[in-house]
Amino acid sequence: SIALNYLGIRVPNLRRVIVGSPLVLIKNGKIREKNLFRAKLNFDDLMSALRLKGIALLEDVEFAVLEPNGEISVIKKSQKESITPEDLKMVVEQQGYPAIVVLHGKIMQRNLQHRGYNVNWLKEKLDEMGVENPEAVSLAQLDTNGKLYIDLYDDKKPRPQSVKEKELIIQLQKVNAQMGKYALEAENEEMKKMYQDYVEQTAAILSALKPKLLKAEDLHN
Known part of the structure; x- marks a missing residue:
């Protein structure tokens, strides 16, 4: 399957055969894990595609769709583009890329430490957001201001909010x-x-x- 995945990514026509029709990978900031795995993509592939589109945070995405030609098309949430700090004449610090601190329910301790945080801090933040167990988290991102963004495996649950x-x-x-x-x-x-x-x-x-x-x-x- 690794070889098939590689060929599918490199050869658009073969990807079309594998996928068959457009697949929704992200809807309203939530990853559709089943479709991601069906397309033989992983989280790194998806986040890389978002970065290439100039999007760093998962929650900024309204839709991400894997097209039959192998391209990932992305629609950004309209409210994320409506007003900028520049519009309000606000001075803000330059933002770097967010760090992935939970992946597939596992805490990425090294990424946390690089941002100056630890596991206890993360668990407290998750508890604030109503998440008792990190294993319920598909992906969590931490931005440079210490704000946590979470995607749960259960897409039916409302997005956790601090x-x-x-x-x-x-x-x-x-x-x-x-x-x-x-x-x-x-x-x-x-x-x-x-x-x-x-x-x-x-x-x-x-x-x-x-x-x-x-x-x-x-x-x-």
């Missing part, structure tokens, strides 16, 4: 509301305008962050 992400949104909403209150109470026109500007700025930041940090069912809460 409690801290919701807390950030809640705190920003409180700041926005408080600034609005100050704007209404301010007697000085200059101060009133300043608070109104802050309300608009925090509202813009919330609009940019909510699609990135919250699941779809939480967006209107």
